[in-house]
Amino acid sequence: MDISQKQILIETKKLNKQFSNKFIVNSVINDLDINIYRNDFTVIMGKSGSGKSTLLYCLSGMDSVTRGNIILNNKDITLLSQDKLVKLRRKHLGFVFQQMNLMTNLSILENVTLPGYLIHKNKNIKEKGMEMLARVGISDLAYRMPHQVSGGQQQRAAIARALINEPDILFCDEPTGSLNSSSSEAVMDILLDCNENNHSILMVTHDVKTALRADRIIYIDDGSVKGEIYLEKYRKDKNLNDRNDMVQKWLEEMEW
Numbered sequence: 524m525d526i527s528q529k530q531i532l533i534e535t536k537k538l539n540k541q542f543s544n545k546f547i548v549n550s551v552i553n554d555l556d557i558n559i560y561r562n563d564f565t566v567i568m569g570k571s572g573s574g575k576s577t578l579l580y581c582l583s584g585m586d587s588v589t590r591g592n593i594i595l596n597n598k599d600i601t602l603l604s605q606d607k608l609v610k611l612r613r614k615h616l617g618f619v620f621q622q623m624n625l626m627t628n629l630s631i632l633e634n635v636t637l638p639g640y641l642i643h644k645n646k647n648i649k650e651k652g653m654e655m656l657a658r659v660g661i662s663d664l665a666y667r668m669p670h671q672v673s674g675g676q677q678q679r680a681a682i683a684r685a686l687i688n689e690p691d692i693l694f695c696d697e698p699t700g701s702l703n704s705s706s707s708e709a710v711m712d713i714l715l716d717c718n719e720n721n722h723s724i725l726m727v728t729h730d731v732k733t734a735l736r737a738d739r740i741i742y743i744d745d746g747s748v749k750g751e752i753y754l755e756k757y758r759k760d761k762n763l764n765d766r767n768d769m770v771q772k773w774l775e776e777m778e779w
């Protein structure tokens with residue numbers, strides 16, 4: 524893999540994040556330097572409490588950083604005003620979490636179109652919402668309420684919602700964490716499809732089977748990068764045994 528050919532989408536420089544109160548300072552991200560490349564499907568792994576979610580929140584501008592820089596699309600987002608950051612987030616970034624956070628009082632379609640209204644305020648947003656629902660295979664559920672669909676279907680709706688503004692990058696924090704294996708497969712297929720359609724993906728997962736689909740896995744330990752591994756582009760028809768062995772061996776080296 525020739526990294527010099529790749530275009531950097533996110534770059535961090537000596538990133539630090541501390542949570543403090545009057546008793547303690549908890550340093551969660553420690554001088555972290557990382558590059559995330561455009562159009563890559565990047566996975567972040569690491570032990571519980573190693574700072575994966577915190578990193579995702581910082582990189583996506585949802586949480587402030589203590590020190591250091593985050594350059595996203597050639598812009599240092601640590602220097603942006605809250606207002607500009609919110610606009611950038613809505614327009615260029617998508618988020619999918621383990622808990623789908625759908626609005627319980629809105630239909631599936633309304634949930635999906637909500638971020639679209641916030642950006643475009645236009646009339647075609649409903650069509651776009653239906654297009655997104657079709658993309659994730661739940662067009663028939665558009666007018667149901669979130670509690671009337673399954674967990675896997677809610678997660679698909681959350682992905683459709685994240686995609687409505689065609690984000691440059693999709694941040695996913697354990698998007699399959701609360702799903703059974705067939706729903707997980709379906710969600711992963713959708714994410715791969717998004718990636719093939721030029722959305723970069725940065726996903727945290729504990730699940731090796733899920734991580735095997737990535738182009739690159741980064742291992743985080745105590746808030747810094749311990750190691751990384753590049754994989755060949757995933758192909759559904761290819762036998763995964765060798766890939767699995769290689770990643771398992773690497774994870775052992777990482778003391779996972």
Ligand SMILES: Nc1ncnc2c1ncn2[C@@H]1O[C@H](COP(=O)(O)OP(=O)(O)OP(=O)(O)O)[C@@H](O)[C@H]1O
Binds near residue numbers: 542551569571575576
């Ligand atoms: N708001 C907060 N205030 C104080 N400490 C926090 C806060 N959020 C997270 N932490 C601490 O930061 C550390 C990293 O948390 P984080 O949620 O990023 O871990 P993680 O790698 O995502 O873990 P998991 O795999 O369990 O989801 C943990 O020790 C956690 O207790």
Ligand SMILES: [Mg+2]
Binds near residue numbers: 576577696
């Ligand atoms: Mg987490």
